[in-house]
Amino acid sequence: MSAALLVMALRDPATTAALDATGWNSLIAMARAERLIGTLAFRLEGLGVPDAVRPILADTRDDAAREARQAIWEADRARAALAPIGLPVILLKGTAYAAAGLPAGRGRFIGDLDILVPRDRIDAAADALVAAGWEWVKEDPYDDAYYRQWMHELPPMIHAERDRMIDVHHTVLPLTARPTPDAAAMMADAVLITDGLYMLCAEDRVCHAAAHLLADGDLQGGLRNLWDIHCLCEESSERQDDFYLCLFEKAAHHQLTAAVWRALRLSHHLFDTEVKAYHVPIEVDYKLRWSDRAFISRLLARNGWGQETRKALVFAFFVRSHWLRMPPLMLARHLLTKWRKGHRPQ
């Protein structure tokens, strides 16, 4: 059993008609583990499901609506905090999709509030947030220094009264990563959602999601990120004929061509994203490469009890995530420091 079951249900919800009780239990457990249960609940809305499943999905949809409402309120509070210093709030990821009512936001789990501000204004932004009630949460001086020197975001802050986390980014990849996306261009191209809230333009949304999925982390929660990419691409290519060409152009500018192309191959393979192949002006096809198979195995590493499987592969991707972030010597120093502090990979 693998998360292929979940992928199938998201891609073609009607196939769930064939599931028995064990199938449903597995689907629900893996969707919860991947934090895709809200998305699944919206995909299955209006379809005939067993009586025992209906209230589970209804609860999930209510939860998702409340989460979206909370997330948008949190974005509004950040807007109010940063307005006095003249900083617009550029929303990233889940909150942006929810605030803009994009299909990618339907039922989507939203964790922290992620915003993007110019690097030279980041201290002013942090001061303004502290003045409005946010507090630093990282207590470890090494972690704090690490964030400030090498990461693409400030150490996380949490609001004292509302208990919600904010991540203030100044770019979309760690400074130690090999690609260097053009954060200033992303900010310049940002589009207004409403009332002083902005999001990245359509192409940059996909670039960011692909960078986040493939050029940064260890693919924890990767299916959710890939589903974002699928929804973002489907929606934008429907509205804009030359969307994929524009996307390739932006990806090249942000040094993210490899990440974006792999994301499209994976999304096309798993979710049937209707990508458009090109011969002119550039050569793009969506045949899976050998290395894509490792990514797919990693993305699907989940059993019917919601547990992660394929430990060795998962560990390999954990190692890869560090390799992507740091040159070897720095990586060695970082791992030694973390090991001494008692951190162990899961």
Added chain:
Amino acid sequence: MRHSLTLRIGPATFRIGSAWAQPIDQLARLYADYPDVDGAIADFTVRLQPTSAVRRWVRPSIFITGDHGLADAAPMSLAHGLLAAEMGMNLQMALGWRRHLLLHASSVEKDGRVLVMTGESGSGKSTLAAQLGERGWRLMGDEFALLDLDSGAILPFPRLVSLKNKAIDVIAGEVPAARMGPLLGATAKGDIRHMVPRADAVARMGEGGMPALLLFPRFGSGPAERPVGQGEVFMRLTQASTNYVALGEPGFAALTRFVAQVPARAIDFPSGEAAIAMVDRLWSEIA
């Protein structure tokens, strides 16, 4: 997972998986008279898994998790596997249940009307509910009372009653041995022993009743009694609810209606017998 069991308690169905046979076998014995829901679609998955690969075999250690889990949950010894399974189910309810307002309270019913008792761990609410359940009341639950958002009724959640320390001897003296679980010594909360509710509590676990009296019991002094104002009741119940915030406006509406309609008393009592006498008197006077 290698061993598994599906249980229905009140309105909720749990699929419990375990790396070891022992917790599942113990659950199967104690829940033998509950509805047979083998293979049903469950609301929640609970997992009892080794804290690491080695800990499956060597000094086995359980990590309790499932659909909902806490990353920093304390590991438990396999000897306490039954308690781990119960905690796993409670965890799912506390973090994931949305169909009722969840009150951390015990409840018992008589003539279709419900007595709700809430208080911190150690207040005596479980023991008192268990005792009342043996004396003419129907036990509805010792851990969670489910407040229906539309009707305002309290619905049962009659899982095994978890008896701690001195309460164990008090109850074990009144209840046949077949309804008692194994003694789990030296857990994080001291000694624990589970008790199977009486057959009528299990048979009528789908049947709710309107709340008629709310008590804040406290074992250890008294006897003393005082009325509790609606403001205080409201604040204490929001703290006693794990899903009040998550339910939003419907939760607020249900709780304000409960607070406005149900009389509340705080009672301090030195012994179980004194508590039962106070409950009987208050029930006949104001409920």
